[in-house]
Amino acid sequence: FAPATSKLLSSALPSFTQLLATSYPYLFPRLHLARHKASARRFRSFHPTRRPPNIKPKSIHLIRIRIRILLSLIHSTHIITSTIMIRSISIASILLLLAGASCAFQPSAPSTAHRSVTSGKASSSALFEYVPKWKKKETLADSAGDMSDDDKGLMGTIPVIFKQGNETRRTLASPGQPLSFVAAQAGQPIRYGCKKGECGTCECMGNGKWIRPCVESVPDWAPGQELVLNIKELKSKSTSSGKFYSVKSFFMGFYNNFVGMFGFVKQRKAAKKNWEERQEYEDLVKVLAAEKKAARLAREAEEAEKLQLEISAVLKKEAEVAEAQREKLTAKVAEEREAAGVRQIR
Ligand code: FES
Known part of the structure; x- marks a missing residue:
């Protein structure tokens, strides 16, 4: 449905925007007037001697705009209804096709001979009744009929009572016998899942405690002490192979x-x-990187300043030494000149 919806919106939206554009002066008259004044002012700033064109809607404009609004409305409605109709027709055809396929793949009714084997007699109403190909195995309890527990071979010292909804089944079991076997022997349906005691599908209430019959066994109790199991009700008591369609x-x-x-x-x-x-993390990383870069630049600037100070101190010292040497030399030269003058006079 998503492409259909997007197509519907994409085809109907321009129509709506057009409608909005044409009806905008009437929907927002103040805004329209403000815009009109602003454009007139702008016009006057460019052409001070000319009159600005009147863009206020006149009555003829009004009629034209109303017609355009009506046409846009008709156009949008037409697009929406036609798209919905096309989609509904295609969906209905798909449904019809699927229903036809479902009927075509319905398993055929079994032959009369087969029905007579599985159900004993074939009535005309059950002609198209679905009969699974598998046959449920009879349990000992099913085949035994009204025989006593001893005659059935259900031996044991612990009476086990299975309760499921309004049904109650009684049997006997020996300590250590797996509960799933006891239930199967008594014809008690229990729904199992993993059969490993992990999923909890088979969980039932045993004498006030939750137990998992797939892994539990009959407790080692004193003879005659009853084990009462409250089993969850099942919707269907047999596993059906089901129909594919x-x-x-x-x-x-x-x-x-x-x-x-x-x-x-x-x-x-x-x-x-x-x-x-x-994104948040990346922004944070960016901020941290910027902070780190700023700190590095500040440190470098500080080091450069320190170096500059050191260089200027060295230069100053060198200049002082040079000045002292120059003064010394000047004094020496003056002394020598003075000595030379004295010698000439002599
Ligand atoms: S079947 Fe899974 S816990 Fe018993």
Whole structure:
């Protein structure tokens, strides 16, 4: 449905925007007037001697605009209705096709001979009744009929009572016998899952405690002490091979698709959150890097300043030494000249 919706929106939206654009002076008259004044002012600033064009809607404009609004409305409605109709027709055809396929793949009714074997007699009303190809194995309790427990071979010292809804089954078991075997022997249906004691599908209440019959066994109690098991009720008491094409499977297909879509949306949300977190983290890293860079630059500037000071101190010292040497030399030269003058006079 997503492409259909986007197509519908993309085709209907321009029409709506056009409608909005044409009806805008009437929807927001103040804003329109303000814009009109502003544009007139701008016009006057460029052409001080000319009159600005009147962009206020006149009555003829009004009629034209109303006609355009009406046409846009008709156009949008037409697009929406036609798209919905086309989609509904295609969906209805798909449904019809699927229903036809479902009827075509319905398992054929078994032959009269087969029915007579499985159900004993064939009535005309049960002509198209679905009969699975498998046959449930008879339990000891099923075949025994009204025989006593001893005659059935149900031996044991611990009476085990299975309660499921309004039904109660009694049997006998020996300590250490697996509860699943005891239940199967007594013809008590229990729904199992993993049969390893992990999933909890078979969990039932045994003498006020939750136990898992797939792994539990009959406790080592004193003879005569009863073990009462409250079993969860089952919708169907036999495992059916089921039909591949059925009304349920048809709806389950839709359900699975919906679940898949929901999963995608969930994943997308999680991915978005993840992306936002990453962005935040990257921003933080950027800030930290900028701080680090600023600190490094400040340190370098400080070091450069220190170096500059040291260099200027050295230069100053050298200049002082040179000055002292120059003064010394000047004094020496003056002394020598003076001595030379004295010698000439002599
Ligand atoms: S079947 Fe899974 S816990 Fe018993």
